[in-house]
Amino acid sequence: MRSLTTSVDEVVSALEHDGYAVVESFLPESELAAARTDMRRVLAGTPGGRNPFEGAHTKRVYALFAKTRAFDGPATHPLVLGVLERVLGHCQLSAPTGIEIGPGEVAQILHHDDAIYPIAPPHPEVVLNTMWALDDFTEANGATRIVPGSHRWQLEQPDAHTPTIAAEMPAGSVLFYLGSVWHGGGANTTDRARLGVILEYVASWLRPQENHFLGVPRAIVRELPETLQELLGYNIRPPFMGYVDGRHPRRSLEREAT
Ligand SMILES: O=C(O)CCC(=O)C(=O)O
CATH class of the missing domain: 2.60.120.620 (q2cbj1_9rhob like domain)
Structure with a gap:
């Protein structure tokens, strides 16, 4: 074409x-x-x-x-x-x-x-x-x-x-x-x-109803138990769904904290 x-x-x-x-x-x-x-x-x-x-x-x-x-x-x-x-x-x-x-x-x-x-x-x-x-x-x-x-x-x-x-x-x-x-x-x-x-x-319906990434400040997320972080979307569904720049989203939280 x-x-x-x-x-x-x-x-x-x-x-x-x-x-x-x-x-x-x-x-x-x-x-x-x-x-x-x-x-x-x-x-x-x-x-x-x-x-x-x-x-x-x-x-x-x-x-x-x-x-x-x-x-x-x-x-x-x-x-x-x-x-x-x-x-x-x-x-x-x-x-x-x-x-x-x-x-x-x-x-x-x-x-x-x-x-x-x-x-x-x-x-x-x-x-x-x-x-x-x-x-x-x-x-x-x-x-x-x-x-x-x-x-x-x-x-x-x-x-x-x-x-x-x-x-x-x-x-x-x-x-x-x-x-x-x-x-x-x-x-x-x-x-x-x-x-x-x-x-x-x-x-766009393939996502949670609320956008927790913007709704919950990352300074707060960093202090939460890992299970709750995961429930807020900081998780990987195998094989790779939910990555951030090709890596686990938890790595972004760790990087910002240092
Ligand atoms: O690079 C390509 O031509 C296709 C790559 C692809 O399908 C993928 O990585 O999901």
């Missing part, structure tokens, strides 16, 4: 049919160049992955909106907001993450992003992800792999024979994909890194 002419209807219809949609060359050249430069600055101080899901040769930038202003525009672009409204209704950002897949990285395990919520399919979509390509995405450098149509799966699991496609796209493009579609980062067999940023959104 071409960006200047792409409508919300076209993206939603591709999502319904295939589970994903690519809108090519979406970011203006100047915005793309600025985003790439700023993300490289952030990546310079970012450690490598800590487990097979993050990748041994991959860097992940968490707490993205604390570190760069380059995605304020993309996150709130009218086409993105229009698609979100149709797919999720009222929603919020879930896991904005920069992902630089380095040379030698192997393919990430295929997964679907809404698997972190224990809700049995079929269910209404609760997650919509957007992957912003800051480099050209090619099959060789680790373009995101997608199992087309897998958003309709109920109990099926992919195996080594499951056909996937590489979401190849020029830098500046955006890949929309449903939280129910199976996908994963590709292997990078080139000698250059592949940089992309995911802006993942979730239906």
Whole structure:
């Protein structure tokens, strides 16, 4: 799909049919160049992955909106907001993450992003992800792999024979994909890194009624028993739900106290 002419209807219809949609060359050249430069600055101080899901040769930038202003525009672009409204209704950002897949990285395990919520399919979509390509995405450098149509799966699991496609796209493009579609980062067999940023959104009903993080000052939370801290949201639901900048939220409380 071409960006200047792409409508919300076209993206939603591709999502319904295939589970994903690519809108090519979406970011203006100047915005793309600025985003790439700023993300490289952030990546310079970012450690490598800590487990097979993050990748041994991959860097992940968490707490993205604390570190760069380059995605304020993309996150709130009218086409993105229009698609979100149709797919999720009222929603919020879930896991904005920069992902630089380095040379030698192997393919990430295929997964679907809404698997972190224990809700049995079929269910209404609760997650919509957007992957912003800051480099050209090619099959060789680790373009995101997608199992087309897998958003309709109920109990099926992919195996080594499951056909996937590489979401190849020029830098500046955006890949929309449903939280129910199976996908994963590709292997990078080139000698250059592949940089992309995911802006993942979730239906905003998936949260407590009151926002305790703002309602209860952290100086008070620090003095509370650990069980109560956990009940106020300072917890991790395995495998990683509730992280702060990629770490357990308790680490933020400890850091502030020192
Ligand atoms: O880097 C990619 O292409 C996809 C990464 C991904 O799906 C994830 O880390 O959840």
